[in-house]
Amino acid sequence: MRSDRVRTRASDVFLQAFHAVLGRRGRSMLTAAGIGLGIAATVATVGISASAAEAISGRFDAAQATAVSARFNDAQVRPEPGAVDELRQVNGVTEAGLTCTGTEDGRLSNVSTTISAEGGEQVAMVAAQPAALRALQVSIAWGRAFDDGHDLRGDRVALLDSSAAEALNLTPGRVDPVVYLNDVPYAVLGVYQAPIGAAQLTNAIVLPYRACRDGWASFGEVTVVARTALGAADQVGAAMPLALIPEDPAAVTVQAPADLRNFRQGVEGETQALFLGLAVVSLVIGALGVSNTTLVSVLERRSEIGLRRAIGASRRAVAGQFLIESSCFGLAGGLGGAIIGVDVISVVCLLKGWMAVVDPFLLLAGPAGGILVGMLAGVYPAWAAARMAPAATLRG
Numbered sequence: 001m002r003s004d005r006v007r008t009r010a011s012d013v014f015l016q017a018f019h020a021v022l023g024r025r026g027r028s029m030l031t032a033a034g035i036g037l038g039i040a041a042t043v044a045t046v047g048i049s050a051s052a053a054e055a056i057s058g059r060f061d062a063a064q065a066t067a068v069s070a071r072f073n074d075a076q077v078r079p080e081p082g083a084v085d086e087l088r089q090v091n092g093v094t095e096a097g098l099t100c101t102g103t104e105d106g107r108l109s110n111v112s113t114t115i116s117a118e119g120g121e122q123v124a125m126v127a128a129q130p131a132a133l134r135a136l137q138v139s140i141a142w143g144r145a146f147d148d149g150h151d152l153r154g155d156r157v158a159l160l161d162s163s164a165a166e167a168l169n170l171t172p173g174r175v176d177p178v179v180y181l182n183d184v185p186y187a188v189l190g191v192y193q194a195p196i197g198a199a200q201l202t203n204a205i206v207l208p209y210r211a212c213r214d215g216w217a218s219f220g221e222v223t224v225v226a227r228t229a230l231g232a233a234d235q236v237g238a239a240m241p242l243a244l245i246p247e248d249p250a251a252v253t254v255q256a257p258a259d260l261r262n263f264r265q266g267v268e269g270e271t272q273a274l275f276l277g278l279a280v281v282s283l284v285i286g287a288l289g290v291s292n293t294t295l296v297s298v299l300e301r302r303s304e305i306g307l308r309r310a311i312g313a314s315r316r317a318v319a320g321q322f323l324i325e326s327s328c329f330g331l332a333g334g335l336g337g338a339i340i341g342v343d344v345i346s347v348v349c350l351l352k353g354w355m356a357v358v359d360p361f362l363l364l365a366g367p368a369g370g371i372l373v374g375m376l377a378g379v380y381p382a383w384a385a386a387r388m389a390p391a392a393t394l395r396g
Contacts, residue, residue, distance in 0.1 A: 013320050021328045024297075028329060031293045035333030035373055036340065038283030039366045043341025044348075050357040051349050066094075067135075068226045068237045070244065070254045075221040077251075078213045079244075081129060081151065084224055087243040088131075092232030097132025100212040100222045101125070101200050106181045108205060110168055120180070121167045124204035127212035127219055133159075135227040136198055138206075142172040143190025150189075151208040158186040159206040165191040181205055182217065224252070283373055286333065290377035294326050298385045305388050319386035326378025327371050334370020338363055 021028050072079065084096045102125030109120030128136075130147055138145075138159075146157045158179070160170065170177055170188065177188050186207070194201040212219040224244060228236045241249030298305070305318055342358055349356040 013317050014324060018324075018328070021325055027293060027297075028332070031290055032329045032332035032336065034286035034289035035283070035330050035370050036286070036337035037333075038280075038286040038373070039334050039337025039370050040340040040344065041337075042280075042283065042369070043338050043362050043366050044344040046362060047341065047345035047356070047358050048348050050359070051345065051354045052352075054357050055352070055354040066228050066230055066233060068228055068233050068240065068254065069223055070226075070237075070240045070252045071221050071223045072252055073221075074251065077222060079222060080213075081148075081209060083244060084129075084131070086246075087224065087226060087240065090236055090239050090243050092229045092236050094227045094229060095131055095135040096224060096226040097129035097135055098209050098222055099126060099128035099132040099136075099225055100209075100219045102127075103218045103220045106205065106217065107183075108164065108168070109180050110177075111180065121164065123161075123164050123181075124200060124202070125181070125217055125219070126200060126204050126206045127209050127216075128206055129209045132209070132225050133192075133206070135225045136201070137195045137227070138192045138198075138201065139195070141191045141193050143188070145192075146189055146208055151210050154210050154214065155208065156184065156186045157189050157208065160188055160191050161194050161202060161204050161206075162191055163203045164205060179205075181207075184216070223255075283369075287373050287377040290326055290329050290374055291380060293329075294322060294378050294381035295384065297325070298322065298381050302388065305385055309388070315386040318388075319382040322382040322385050323375055323378045326374045326381070328374070330370035330372070330374020330377070331367055332370070333374070334367035337370065338366025341366065 079098060081098065084098060087093060087096045104125075105122040106125045107120040108123045129151060130145060133145060140159075141162055143159075145159060146155070149155075150157050158181070160168075160179070165188075168179060170179075170191065172191075178185050179188055180186075186205075192201075192206070194204075207216065211217060212222065224240070226236060226240070237254045240254050241252050245251050308318060309315075341362070345358055346356055348354075
């Protein structure tokens, strides 16, 4: 059976949709802005996360590439302070020193427990040469670090990590305050910030190396830490045993830096997951805005829809027109959102001093994602428009 219904050409459907969008410029711009904000948030989140991960990776890689350590296999060995003098002469070594970590936490307080009932704070104990602190890149927040003279004289001085100092309410205004470590008084010369990756220095008290050598407290094996020029770590690691104990190189074990790639990937993944969740919420809000606006447009244009249906337009043509309109909103929002997102990435990276990392795929994914969101948002309004009966719409 041949149908006499006039078929609507696809080009006509597209033209009618474009004219409808352009005819309501203000509403169209506001509707597209909803999707644009969601796309901008998504693009900015991915780009900023990638740029931050690259910056973190660069810092970790720089620390890894210049850090070498070695431990004495015999935990009872207590080398003399000059044991690292030969190592400092090795080509590529910029700083080296001895350090050892306490076998148990110490009890730290402002007042000795012999005259106070308080138990004090539990802190890690570290003994180190001043050169070792420089090799570990310890930065002094306030005060000053102890020097070789304090070490040689056996002065009871110490450095505190910032978290340990905060727990004891120590402030920069207090000069050389006295703290008690296991009931032994120490003068605090300064407070430091634990460097990245140095977990043993977090919430710790650092004493001169003589505390380990002379048995002021319970300390474990001695470790040599060295900072090298960039690219010289492998050569320095190979020369370390001979420089430290030429008569018995096997008495020390060179330790390679920890591999932090999984850590960096975990940080990047968790950061992206958090902010992408917020971006998805923005996209959903934008999609709801498009859907609501398109549905209102359907209700406002009931007479137009009825007239088109009466002169032969099919349900498919009517639905297609509104889907195209919502897709146009999504395309405009996607293009604008991608541009804004890249601008946000550039500004943030400029302020932070990072290298901007923008995947070219994002520039295509923005408009494509906008079209997809717009189409999904327009499904129900298009279906509602196609279901309208011509007679009912013409009667008003």
